[in-house]
Amino acid sequence: MSELTCGTSRIVGCRFSVFPMTDRFVEVIMDALKSVNTGKVWIQTDDVSTCIRGRAEHVFDVTRAIFAYAAASGVHTIFNGTYSIGCPGDTEADVYMSEDSERLNREIGKNADIDTACQFALYPLGTDHYMDVIYKEVHRAKEKGTFAGSVHYASRLDGSISKVFESLEDAFLHAIQSDSSHLVMTAVVSAHSPSAKPRP
C-alpha cells in the first residue's frame, strides 16, 4: 500500500452506492453499512447513496469494506463511486483530518479474496498535463498486474477486492501528487457477475 501523503488538510470524499441484485437488497445494504467501523470518517447515507469524507486511507478503507460486506452476501453486487479531492469549499469535516492513519477495517477476512471486475476513470482537473497523469496511473496498474484493458472512457482492473481497491487507492494517491488541484476518480466494481468476462 502506498504511503504517499497529500498535504496536511486535504480532505478526500467518496459518494457511492452499492447495488446487491437481490430482493433482499435492503438487508444486504443496511447490514454492510452497519458491519463497518466508520469511526474515523464523516458519513451520511440517504435514499440514493452514501457519502464518506476524511483522510484518504480511511475513505478507501471504509468504501472497500462496505463493498466487501455487501459482496459477501454472494449475490451479484455493484459498487458505483466517485472519489474526489481538492473540491473547493470542502472543509466542513476537517475534524476527521486529525485521526491517525491506522485503518479500522483492514481485516475483512476471506472477503478480500472475492474476485471482482472494475472500470475506473481518473479526471485530474486544473492541469494541462492530465493525459500524462492518466497514462502514468494506467502504467502503474499494469505493473501491479490488475490492468485488464482499455475500454471507452475507462480502464479495466480485474482481481480480488483487495488488489483492485489497492490499485484504485494507488492511482488516486499518485495522481494527486501531480499539479492537478482537484482530482476526481470514478469506479464501478462488480462481484459475482453471472456474465463471462471479455477475452483480453
Ligand SMILES: Cc1ncc(C[n+]2csc(CCO)c2C)c(N)n1
Ligand atoms: C452504500 C449505499 N448507500 C445508500 C444507498 C441507497 N439505498 C438504496 S436501498 C437502501 C436501504 C433502504 O433504504 C439505501 C440506503 C445504496 N444503494 N448504497
